[in-house]
Amino acid sequence: MARKILVVEDEAPIREMLCFVLEQNGYQATTAQDYDSAINALTEPYPDLVLLDWMLPGGSGIQVAKKMKQHELTRHIPIIMITARGEEEDKVRGLEVGADDYVTKPFSPKELMARIKAVIRRVAPTSLDEVIEVQGLKLDPVSHRVMASDHALDMGPTEFRLLHFFMTHPERVYSREQLLDHVWGTNVYVEDRTVDVHIRRLRKAISIAGHDRLVQTVRGSGYRFSAK
C-alpha cells in the first residue's frame, strides 16, 4: 500500500511539482493551499507524512505544525518543513515546534525523496506489509495470518487489527480511547469497555503458545504490548 503524503503549499506550481515528484516515487499525494484546508485535510485517512511550507498566507505553516501537535491523532505524523534559503532562524523554530526535518528551497527532487524516506524509515521502521515477529509470534499482513510455532492462530478481524497495531507499536501504553481511534477508526461511537472484550479475545487467541502475556494490562491507563 502506498504511503499518503499531504503537501501544504500555497504556490500552485511548486505544489504541483511536489505532487508530481511524490507520485512518481510511488507515494499518494494530497494537497492543501492554506491553513484552513491543511487542517481540513488532517483527518481520516491520515497522511503518513506532511510536507509543510513555512510561509503560508493567513497563518504560517508553523501554525499548522502547532495545531497538529495539539491533537493526539496528528501529533505523531512526521513533518518536513519547506523553508526559503538562509532562513536559519525558521529552521530552528520549525524543529522546535516539532518538525522532523526541513528542506531548503530550491531543492532537488532527489534530496527531497531522500529526506522523506529517511523520516518515514525513522518513524515507521516496519514496512506496511512485512512479517512482524515477536518472540515466535508471527503476523503476516500479506497472507493475513498469525502463526505461533507453525500453528495458525484463529481470531476475528478486529483482533487481527488490534494485534497488528500492537505489534507495530510495542512497548507503549495505549488508553482504550486511543486504541479505539487507531484500531477501530475515529468517529466510532463504541464504548470504552468494548476494548476489554476484544483484548480478552485477542489474549485467548494467542494464548496457545503462551503469548497472551505479551498483551499487558496497565491498570488505570490501558494496555501495552511488550516482550518484556
Place this chain on the structure above:
Amino acid sequence: MARKILVVEDEAPIREMLCFVLEQNGYQATTAQDYDSAINALTEPYPDLVLLDWMLPGGSGIQVAKKMKQHELTRHIPIIMITARGEEEDKVRGLEVGADDYVTKPFSPKELMARIKAVIRRVAPTSLDEVIEVQGLKLDPVSHRVMASDHALDMGPTEFRLLHFFMTHPERVYSREQLLDHVWGTNVYVEDRTVDVHIRRLRKAISIAGHDRLVQTVRGSGYRFSAK
C-alpha cells in the same frame, strides 16, 4: 504457453534485435517506443516481464518503472533495465525503483537470455505450463486437468482458472475484487458476491480428497490458498 515480454526501447534497430533474440528463444515479444506506448502496452494481456531501456525520450524509462509500481496489477511484473555502460548511478536508482536486474549496453544475447531466465525463475518459480502440485493436488496447465491421487477432478473453466491462480499465488489473501481482476480480467462488471459461488464450486470440486481446506476464507478480507 510462451511467456510474453514487453520491450520498451526507442531505437528501432536495438528493439528489433531484441525481439528477434527473444523470439528465437521461444518468447513472445511486444514492443513500445516511448513512455506513452509503454504504459499503453501495460494492460491485458499483461507481459510476464518488461525489458526497459533507461533512456527514453519524453519520459525516461524509470518513469515507466515507477508507474508500474503504483498499480496493483503491474506491480509484480519483473523489470530488467537496459543501461548504458558505466552509468553506475542509473543502475542504483533503477534497482531502487524496483528493477529486478539490469543489462549494460552492449550486451550479448546470451547474457540477456541468462538474465531473463534468472529473473523469471526467481519471480515465478512455477513455469507457465508446468504441473503445479500442492499436497497431492496436481494441476496440469498443458492437459488442462486437475488430479488428486490419480483421480481426475471435474470443474468448470472459471473454477480451473481460479484454482490455477490460487496455486500460483499461494499464501496470500485476495479480496473478491482482486480475484475478479486476476481471474476474470479487468473491467469486468461482475458482482463481488459471484466469487463466493465459484469458490464454493471450486471447493466442492476438489473436496473429494479433502483439498477444499486449502481454499480458506479470510473473513472481512477475501480468500486465501494455503497449505498451512
Place this chain on the structure above:
DNA sequence: ACGTTTTCATAAAAATGTCATAAACTGCAG
C-alpha cells in the same frame, strides 16, 4: 438446447458491542 456463469434469496456462521457479574487491585481505616 446445453453447459456454464451470474444473480438472487435465504440459511448459516461468525463477529461485534453491550451488559451483568466476578475477580483483581488500591488506598485507607482500624
Place this chain on the structure above:
DNA sequence: CTGCAGTTTATGACATTTTTATGAAAACGT
C-alpha cells in the same frame, strides 16, 4: 498487618449486525 469499600479489569452470556455459504433460478454464449 488486615480487612473493607471503592475502582478497575476480566469474563461469560446474549442480542444484534455483518459476512459468508448455499441452493435454485435466470441469463448467457455457443
